Amino acid sequence: MKISILNLIPRFIDETTQQSVNRGLELAKWADGQKFERYWVAEHHNSKSISCSATDLIIGYILENTQRIKVGAGGVMLPNHTPFQVAERYGTLETLYPERIDLGIGRA
Numbered sequence: 001m002k003i004s005i006l007n008l009i010p011r012f013i014d015e016t017t018q019q020s021v022n023r024g025l026e027l028a029k030w031a032d033g034q035k036f037e038r039y040w041v042a043e044h045h046n047s048k049s050i051s052c053s054a055t056d057l058i059i060g061y062i063l064e065n066t067q068r069i070k071v072g073a074g075g076v077m078l079p080n081h082t083p084f085q086v087a088e089r090y091g092t093l094e095t096l097y098p099e100r101i102d103l104g105i106g107r108a
Contacts (some may be wrong), residue, residue, distance in 0.1 A: 038072065040071075049055060059072060
């Protein structure tokens, strides 16, 4: 059975954004070592309690620090980005980390 993780990367009380992102990375590293199939980060904006508004940057950070797990967006909201930007950014990530990028697309 293939098992995956979807993470909003919540920011806990008295936690900095950097601490929450690093906690999200630690979960991804753990999942990578446990043979999970993929780790998705959910895009969310305008919330102090969630640390994943720049999803493509978070994905790159996680990819750089894991070995084999597929990493991607649980849903890039096209009203917030142009399709061209999404194609370029995720295409670049695919070039840097072949066969490890997943991309979900949605609309808010």
